[in-house]
Amino acid sequence: MKYDPQENNCPLPYTPFRSCVVPRPIAWISSIDDKGNENLAPFSQCGIITFDPPMVMFSANHYPTGQRKDSAVNAEKNGWFVWNMATEALKDAVNISAMIVPSDQSEFELAGLAKVKADLSDVPMVKDSPCQLECRYVSTTVVQGNGELGTVDVIIGEVIRVHINDDYITPEGRVDIDGIRPIARMGYIDYTVINNSFSMEVPMTEEIRKIMNEIMAGSANKPVTAGEEK
Structure with a gap:
């Protein structure tokens, strides 16, 4: 089977593209707006850009109305965001935080999540996440898509502080990924758990x-x- 996405001639009932680039990490981004309203949302179009200095990115699609996602706007205006690691133990909360709700409604409260203030800003972090990356906003690149929904804000941030739960650091000084069991996106509405790594x-x-x-x-x-x- 082969097809051209630009010609919209896929012979399958559901587009397979997003299942061809897998597994994708989940950037569970927390942020605040200029009024102090807190926001938490997952993004699976994301990843590391470089490691010296450590930099990450996430892509936030626009709404069909053209409205931008709160996470992107907050990062720009506040100058900070936090990348919280999404894990199997927190998967239900991750899913709830993906709901579309008014900007003044806290996804932390909606998902019943405990939070802790970041060290370098007023952005809340997911307390039970085993790893949090405090990121200073660097830039936004708007990539135009076929319509508003396909258009994305690519947000780049520099990791200024890393938090790792000591319970998930091995005696050899490595992060215990198998123990953390991060979740990743597999396309459609499917996810996977990272619990079997090899070198x-x-x-x-x-x-x-x-x-x-x-x-x-x-x-x-x-x-x-x-x-x-x-």
């Missing part, structure tokens, strides 16, 4: 490994494992 070392010559270690030593001060990002 693969990228082959490289000793000469290249030496060069890589020298490059990374300036910021990490420790040898790099082949294929590992700092």
Whole structure:
């Protein structure tokens, strides 16, 4: 089977595109507006941009009316947002926070979530999330789609502070992803749980490994494992 999305000639009853780029992490973004109203919403069009400095992005589609998502507007106006890790234990709250509600209604309260204030701003964080990234707003790029719903605000933020629950740090000093059990989007209304990870070392010559270690030593001060990002 093959088809051209631009010609809208997909032979399947449901478009498979969003199930072809999977699994996708969920950016569970918390923010506040200029009146202090708090917002929490999940986005699966998201990811890491770079790691030095650490930067992340999420894409917020416009509403059919052309109205922009609160998360995007709040990040721009307030200058901060928090990326909370979405996990299996919190999946029902993640789903509830995806509801379309008035801007002055708190998704934290709607989902029954405990919150804690971020260190560097007044943005609330999901207390029970095992990892929170405090992000300083950097920029917005508007990508025009076929109509308002296809148009997105691509929000970029620099991670200024990282919070990790010590219960999920292994004795070797790694984040216990299998223990955290993050959830990810699979397209349609389907999700998955990350609970079975494995390692693969990228082959490289000793000469290249030496060069890589020298490059990374300036910021990490420790040898790099082949294929590992700092």
